[in-house]
Amino acid sequence: MGFLSVTAGEARSARRRQVEAVVRALLGAAQNVVAAAKGGPIVVIAGIGAVAVCFAMVALIGRLSGRVETMDEIEAREALEATVPHFKSGRIG
DSSP states (O other): OOSSOOOHHHHHHHHHHHHHHHHHHHHHHHHHHHHHHHHHHHHHHHHHHHHHHHHHHHHHHHHHTOOOOOHHHHHHHHHHHHHSOOOSSSOOO
């Protein structure tokens, strides 16, 4: 017999093992769905809690960072600075 030759019995046995593996995987997936459905409300509550904590931390960090210049204030300051001459070299002209 050659390297790639397989008997009919071996082919059926291999096919049976493949089918059994697929069936086991599907049964396991079905059990996972049932477990997820049972634990769903707890997951939703935990998710809402995590989002609330994140929002609270963003607000806290925003308050602790101090006042931030708005874009309008930055543009007004830059426009004012553009009208005032700057003499980097110390010479006029």
